[in-house]
Amino acid sequence: MFTIKNHLEIENSRLTIGGVDTSNLVNEYGSPIYVTNEQRIRDNFRRYKKAFPDADLFYAAKANGNLTILKILAEEGAGADVFSDGELYTALLAGIPRDKILFNGNSKSDRELLMAVQTGVRVSVDSFDELNTLSSIAKNEGKVVDIAFRVNPDVSPKTHPKISTGLKTSKFGIPHDEVVSAYKQALDKPGVNPVGIHCHIGSQILEVEPFVETVNKMMDLVEQISRLGVEFEFVDIGSGLGIPYEKNIEVPTPNDLADSIVPIFNERCKAEGINPKLVLEPGRYLVGDSAILLTSVNTMKNAAKKFVGIDAGFNTMIRPVMYDAYHHAVVANKADKNAEDTYTIVGPICETGDIMATDRELPEIEKGDVIAFLDVGGYGFSMSSQYNGRPRCAELLVNKGDVDIIRKAETYADLLANQEVPPRFL
Ligand SMILES: Cc1ncc(COP(=O)(O)O)c(C=O)c1O
Numbered sequence: 310m311f312t313i314k315n316h317l318e319i320e321n322s323r324l325t326i327g328g329v330d331t332s333n334l335v336n337e338y339g340s341p342i343y344v345t346n347e348q349r350i351r352d353n354f355r356r357y358k359k360a361f362p363d364a365d366l367f368y369a370a371k372a373n374g375n376l377t378i379l380k381i382l383a384e385e386g387a388g389a390d391v392f393s394d395g396e397l398y399t400a401l402l403a404g405i406p407r408d409k410i411l412f413n414g415n416s417k418s419d420r421e422l423l424m425a426v427q428t429g430v431r432v433s434v435d436s437f438d439e440l441n442t443l444s445s446i447a448k449n450e451g452k453v454v455d456i457a458f459r460v461n462p463d464v465s466p467k468t469h470p471k472i473s474t475g476l477k478t479s480k481f482g483i484p485h486d487e488v489v490s491a492y493k494q495a496l497d498k499p500g501v502n503p504v505g506i507h508c509h510i511g512s513q514i515l516e517v518e519p520f521v522e523t524v525n526k527m528m529d530l531v532e533q534i535s536r537l538g539v540e541f542e543f544v545d546i547g548s549g550l551g552i553p554y555e556k557n558i559e560v561p562t563p564n565d566l567a568d569s570i571v572p573i574f575n576e577r578c579k580a581e582g583i584n585p586k587l588v589l590e591p592g593r594y595l596v597g598d599s600a601i602l603l604t605s606v607n608t609m610k611n612a613a614k615k616f617v618g619i620d621a622g623f624n625t626m627i628r629p630v631m632y633d634a635y636h637h638a639v640v641a642n643k644a645d646k647n648a649e650d651t652y653t654i655v656g657p658i659c660e661t662g663d664i665m666a667t668d669r670e671l672p673e674i675e676k677g678d679v680i681a682f683l684d685v686g687g688y689g690f691s692m693s694s695q696y697n698g699r700p701r702c703a704e705l706l707v708n709k710g711d712v713d714i715i716r717k718a719e720t721y722a723d724l725l726a727n728q729e730v731p732p733r734f735l
């Protein structure tokens with residue numbers, strides 16, 4: 310037995326996760342299928358918390374919204390960053406405390422704002438317009454909602470443009486030079502109580518410098534706004550810490566991040582005589598490497614390239630197509646065999662771009678082999694779809710040799726579930 314990556318091991322030529330043989334999982338539960346290792350999520354959370362013992366960690370539910378996974382993180386003491394009514398519903402159901410839920414979003418509906426007010430969670434307000442709407446909704450309900458403003462700090466996270474959120478041109482947040490005025494307005498409005506400040510500059514960030522710049526910019530604002538009489542209970546700097554999808558790439562750890570930002574945060578709070586809690590919103594780091602996607606080889610084709618046709622395409626895992634993301638591929642039933650050929654692994658979707666991995670050196674692949682994609686726990690299942698009439702696949706949770714189904718595979722009936730046929734077509 311030997312370790313291939315983090316918690317993944319190879320035993321008798323076969324890839325195992327959480328003490329379970331992946332080929333057996335496909336035989337028993339079918340494919341494609343997501344498999345998450347519970348212990349890895351717990352270990353990731355504890356490592357992050359150890360690096361930031363005084364901070365609150367609000368798990369970004371968009372990364373993986375499975376109820377059981379939220380329950381695991383709730384047990385570990387996580388709060389939640391939610392970005393929709395559905396994520397709020399799931400986080401509450403998972404038992405995440407209301408005062409540890411921040412409702413984020415750049416275009417929340419009135420219904421979502423009402424839900425936030427009625428459930429008593431905190432809201433990160435993304436615009437002046439939203440401030441007015443939220444104030445009147447809360448006033449009508451006879452409630453006062455604790456708020457933060459989402460700041461657009463105009464910092465480059467040096468990541469993929471599609472997942473950069475803190476640039477001046479991004480749709481998220483209030484421009485940083487208008488934020489003081491937002492707090493002034495909030496202080497004069499009924500139904501809203503400013504207690505925090507929030508930002509998030511992007512995702513899959515591989516350097517600490519952008520975070521340092523962000524904390525400094527946020528603390529500049531905190532200083533100015535504190536002097537207006539706002540008592541900050543929290544300063545939420547979002548998330549974005551990357552993970553090593555590719556082997557041999559250097560990625561800062563939670564400790565590196567903490568070493569670079571916590572002293573600045575503490576020093577500046579001390580100088581100002583304030584004591585807000587630092588909040589971070591990790592998503593990918595907590596769940597990303599906890600899961601693999603098991604797929605089966607349907608068909609082989611020798612053409613301009615050696616194409617391996619598998620049963621999962623961008624309907625099941627969109628990251629390679631949407632962000633040109635690399636996910637390491639392992640032939641799960643030949644996991645210790647040497648590479649013998651170069652393959653391009655493609656999904657079953659009727660789109661030329663449905664390519665999961667290009668020109669990979671792998672052991673000889675045949676129909677029936679199982680290909681595992683690693684590090685799919687974040688933005689994997691949560692971004693899947695039913696495109697091309699393909700029901701979404703199942704999710705399993707493994708833990709020290711045990712296996713549980715945490716989401717059943719959809720059926721054809723689910724494809725039709727909410728469709729209605731007008732009587733004239735019957
Ligand atoms: C507001 C907010 N917080 C937290 C996250 C989580 O980011 P990550 O998965 O990079 O940790 C995101 C996603 O990018 C986000 O939009």
Ligand SMILES: N[C@@H](CCCC[NH3+])C(=O)O
Nearest residue numbers: 371472512513628687688
């Ligand atoms: N969905 C992105 C992360 C950004 C998420 C939200 N701001 C990814 O798969 O990398």
